[in-house]
Amino acid sequence: MSAVAYDAIKPGLSADELLAVLAPLGGVRDAADAWGLTVRVPRERLRDAVLALRDGATTRFDQLLDVAGIDYLSYPDWRGERFAVSYPMKSTVFRHRVTLKVLIDEDDANVPSLHDLYASANWAERECWDQVGIVFTGHPNLKRLLNHHEFVGHPLRKDYPCQKRQKLSVNDPMVDQLEAKLVSLGYTIVEKATASAGSPLTVKEAAK
Numbered sequence: 001m002s003a004v005a006y007d008a009i010k011p012g013l014s015a016d017e018l019l020a021v022l023a024p025l026g027g028v029r030d031a032a033d034a035w036g037l038t039v040r041v042p043r044e045r046l047r048d049a050v051l052a053l054r055d056g057a058t059t060r061f062d063q064l065l066d067v068a069g070i071d072y073l074s075y076p077d078w079r080g081e082r083f084a085v086s087y088p089m090k091s092t093v094f095r096h097r098v099t100l101k102v103l104i105d106e107d108d109a110n111v112p113s114l115h116d117l118y119a120s121a122n123w124a125e126r127e128c129w130d131q132v133g134i135v136f137t138g139h140p141n142l143k144r145l146l147n148h149h150e151f152v153g154h155p156l157r158k159d160y161p162c163q164k165r166q167k168l169s170v171n172d173p174m175v176d177q178l179e180a181k182l183v184s185l186g187y188t189i190v191e192k193a194t195a196s197a198g199s200p201l202t203v204k205e206a207a208k
Contacts, residue, residue, distance in 0.1 A: 012096025013058060021059060022100075025049045030101055038086075038099040046102055047112050053089060053098065054117065060093040064114065067124035069132030073158035082106040085134055087114075110135035131156040149174070 013021075015037040019029055025045045030038040041049045053061040070084040081103040088099045102111050113136040114121040125136040126145040133154035136142060144151060148168040153160055179189055 010094050012091060012094035018059070018096065018098050021052060021056060022049055022098075025052060027100075033099070036097055036099065038101055040101045040103060043102050043104060043111055046100070047114065047117070049100060050087070050089075050114060050117055053100075058094075059091065059096075061089040061091045061098070063090040063092060064088075064118035064120045064124075065090055067114070067121055067128050069128040069134045069156065071132060071156065071158045083109050083132070083134060085111050085128065104134070109133060110137050112137050113139040115139055130154065133157060 018037055019027065019039060021027075022039050022041060025048050026042045027039040027045075027049060030040045032038060039049075050061075050064075053059045065088040066086070068086040068088075070086060072078045072080065072082055072084065083104045083106065085102045085104070086099055087101070088097065090097045104111060111134060113125055115125060115136075115138070122139075122141075123145060125139055126142060128134050129136060129139075129142055130145045130147055131154055143149075147155065148166075150168055150170075151166050155164075183189070
């Protein structure tokens with residue numbers, strides 16, 4: 001398959017045109033968009049907004065680049081909700097970009113999952129929950145991703161003690177899950193290291 005020439009890619013919509021797509025869904029331009037268009041959308045319209053951007057004939061946002069949690073607890077002069085979730089998106093068809101932002105209260109820190117709309121959302125949402133504590137409603141496997149399973153709290157919240165350390169007392173069950181997955185793929189576990197030394201060593205089982 002030959003590569004598409006850069007100049008052959010269709011020009012994208014302007015910021016005002018993208019905002020016009022999102023305005024009927026409650027989208028308003030965010031004040032903190034010095035690095036590109038950022039549009040705040042209500043939590044209950046998030047999935048509608050994402051679908052409009054992904055499936056629209058003139059938008060075609062085929063990439064969800066990240067899912068980032070924001071804690072405004074110590075943000076200068078901030079008077080809004082404590083948390084936000086930011087969704088930077090890109091169209092490889094039209095070359096335009098936009099970031100959606102959803103503001104959420106501390107006492108109701110949850111947003112709908114996008115895992116079924118973009119595969120990239122699956123682990124990104126897990127990381128966001130693990131680090132910031134935002135719950136992604138409807139996620140099929142909202143477990144720790146970077147911190148161990150005994151970890152208490154969410155270390156990227158502004159009120160988490162930055163010098164606090166939490167040791168793991170037993171082997172992380174993710175190792176057992178990894179072993180089971182490797183065996184299902186035809187690998188054989190030939191040696192197990194200790195939890196502190198790292199993951200098991202494996203070799204590919206000879207094809208039968």
